[in-house]
Amino acid sequence: MSRARKEPNIWISLTPIVCLVVCLALVISVFGSDALNGGSQVALIIATAVCIEMSYFFCGGHWHDFERAMTDKVKDTAVSIFILLLIGSLSASWMLSGVVPSLICYGIQVIHPAVFLVCACAISAVVSITVGSSWTTIATIGIALLGIGRAEDFADCWTAGAIISGAYFGDKLSPLSDTTVLASSISGTPLFEHIRYMLLTTIPTFVITLTIFFVAGLFMGHQAPSDVTMYTEALEGSFVVSPWLLLVPVFTGYLIYRKTPSLIVLFASTVVATIVAIIAQPDVISAVGGEMDHSFKNMFRGTLVMLTSSTSTDTGHDLINSLVETRGMAGMLNTIWLIICATCFAGAMTASGMLKCFVHTIFDKLRHSRLGLVSSTVVNATTMNVITSDQYMSIVLTANMFREEYEEQGYENRLLSRSCEDGATVTSVLIPWNTCGMAQSTVLGVATIVYAPYCFFCYLSPLMSILHAAIGYKIYRKEPQK
Numbered sequence: 001m002s003r004a005r006k007e008p009n010i011w012i013s014l015t016p017i018v019c020l021v022v023c024l025a026l027v028i029s030v031f032g033s034d035a036l037n038g039g040s041q042v043a044l045i046i047a048t049a050v051c052i053e054m055s056y057f058f059c060g061g062h063w064h065d066f067e068r069a070m071t072d073k074v075k076d077t078a079v080s081i082f083i084l085l086l087i088g089s090l091s092a093s094w095m096l097s098g099v100v101p102s103l104i105c106y107g108i109q110v111i112h113p114a115v116f117l118v119c120a121c122a123i124s125a126v127v128s129i130t131v132g133s134s135w136t137t138i139a140t141i142g143i144a145l146l147g148i149g150r151a152e153d154f155a156d157c158w159t160a161g162a163i164i165s166g167a168y169f170g171d172k173l174s175p176l177s178d179t180t181v182l183a184s185s186i187s188g189t190p191l192f193e194h195i196r197y198m199l200l201t202t203i204p205t206f207v208i209t210l211t212i213f214f215v216a217g218l219f220m221g222h223q224a225p226s227d228v229t230m231y232t233e234a235l236e237g238s239f240v241v242s243p244w245l246l247l248v249p250v251f252t253g254y255l256i257y258r259k260t261p262s263l264i265v266l267f268a269s270t271v272v273a274t275i276v277a278i279i280a281q282p283d284v285i286s287a288v289g290g291e292m293d294h295s296f297k298n299m300f301r302g303t304l305v306m307l308t309s310s311t312s313t314d315t316g317h318d319l320i321n322s323l324v325e326t327r328g329m330a331g332m333l334n335t336i337w338l339i340i341c342a343t344c345f346a347g348a349m350t351a352s353g354m355l356k357c358f359v360h361t362i363f364d365k366l367r368h369s370r371l372g373l374v375s376s377t378v379v380n381a382t383t384m385n386v387i388t389s390d391q392y393m394s395i396v397l398t399a400n401m402f403r404e405e406y407e408e409q410g411y412e413n414r415l416l417s418r419s420c421e422d423g424a425t426v427t428s429v430l431i432p433w434n435t436c437g438m439a440q441s442t443v444l445g446v447a448t449i450v451y452a453p454y455c456f457f458c459y460l461s462p463l464m465s466i467l468h469a470a471i472g473y474k475i476y477r478k479e480p481q482k
Contacts, residue, residue, distance in 0.1 A: 006059045010361045013354035015054050020047035020345070021387050036334055040390060044341040048348045055352035070347035077185055077339050079263070084332040086266040087176045089307040091132050092326035093270050096284050096306050097277035098239040099248045100130050101324065104141060105232045105241050116154060117162045117217035118210050120145045124166030125206070130249065132176020134167035138440050142167065146444055154220050160446040161454025162213050168426045169206050169457055172198060175266070178335045179391060179425045186399040187417035192265070197414040200474055201422060205464045209457040231320065238315040238324070240280050248273050274303060284313060338392055346400035355401055373409065374419050374469035377402050378462045381423030391428035391436055395420050415475060422465035426458040
């Protein structure tokens with residue numbers, strides 16, 4: 001005889017979330033920024049089990065409902081998993097083909113004391129877009145820019161703010177960024193449609209940010225840069241740097257402009273960059289293969305290692321070595337693991353009715369208008385950053401909490417994906433106990449509360465998203481579903 005199903009109340013609905021927060025707090029206190037290497041995933045599994053147990057004992061939940069919901073959620077992420085694997089190989093091929101080193105060399109040569117802050121922000125943005133990671137950008141070129149800023153007599157808070165603002169701008173818009181892929185896939189939005197829609201709020205915010213840094217930079221700094229030559233010489237000594245290599249990102253941009261499907265763009269760009277790597281950087285590929293010769297066997301092995309595994313190139317400088325390291329497909333596995341665990345948690349919360357109860361209780365009066373719905377999404381994403389201490393889980397949980405509401409009110413999925421990124425990705429670095437805040441403050445040697453007021457892009461982005469919702473530009477609504 002089947003048991004009667006009851007709707008959960010707010011206290012039952014909060015129990016799995018509280019459990020997740022407690023588990024994450026323990027994981028982060030032990031592992032710090034390495035929490036994504038397994039600890040966070042285990043915390044999600046434990047919270048999923050608590051959700052199922054609470055529903056089973058107090059609400060009459062049925063296992064087959066949870067199994068079906070979790071399976072459906074994981075199926076929805078299949079494309080994003082393929083995209084992440086391609087991103088791992090694409091970022092490696094762009095690095096070892098010399099595309100990224102060329103962009104860095106040409107970018108940092110334009111630095112001048114009068115425009116240092118705006119250049120630091122812009123260079124960080126370019127590197128972050130090409131690398132697809134704000135963490136890598138800040139830990140490599142960001143440290144170099146911080147040293148240049150000190151040489152030019154800029155306060156660390158201003159320099160760190162410029163670097164982080166640019167890095168997270170690139171992290172939001174790069175098709176190589178795992179947070180960008182995550183936000184688009186979890187909300188059911190095609191990757192490049194998600195990126196194009198984010199431009200409406202991100203570009204104005206970035207222009208305002210650059211203007212602030214430009215004006216501030218005119219009144220600061222007097223000395224000449226000292227680290228640029230070291231950086232460019234090390235890169236040029238290890239890679240062939242040429243403007244011809246920039247045809248690879250131009251080709252990729254053309255495919256994106258033609259609205260080519262994401263998987264095709266990433267695969268085609270990877271193939272082209274791999275061919276360029278073999279032709280332009282044979283010494284680098286042969287070294288990755290394990291032998292210093294250009295035989296077919298060694299070059300083939302080097303190419304496969306580049307696309308699938310971690311690689312390192314000795315440039316003679318430890319700082320630059322960390323910049324040109326690649327992770328390949330294997331480097332995406334922790335993120336894929338996290339996505340699967342997070343979608344299982346979201347599926348369990350959905351099947352139990354706890355997710356709906358939580359959203360309706362907390363945001364009941366706000367969610368019925370366009371401005372209220374977007375504001376609730378942005379605020380919830382930021383709040384989840386504070387509670388879960390992780391931007392990935394903030395994106396996943398917020399998207400799953402509000403997806404049904406957006407569908408019921410007839411709004412496009414791209415509005416949900418953009419609101420999640422505007423509220424989650426960029427604010428994570430402003431929270432001292434968040435993995436992003438801990439990592440960047442440690443890497444730069446500047447406390448989170450010191451640089452946070454100068455990360456203009458990071459706290460203007462959610463405000464711009466809310467303003468955009470108030471205006472209603474390019475926000476379309478269909479008839480609500482019954």
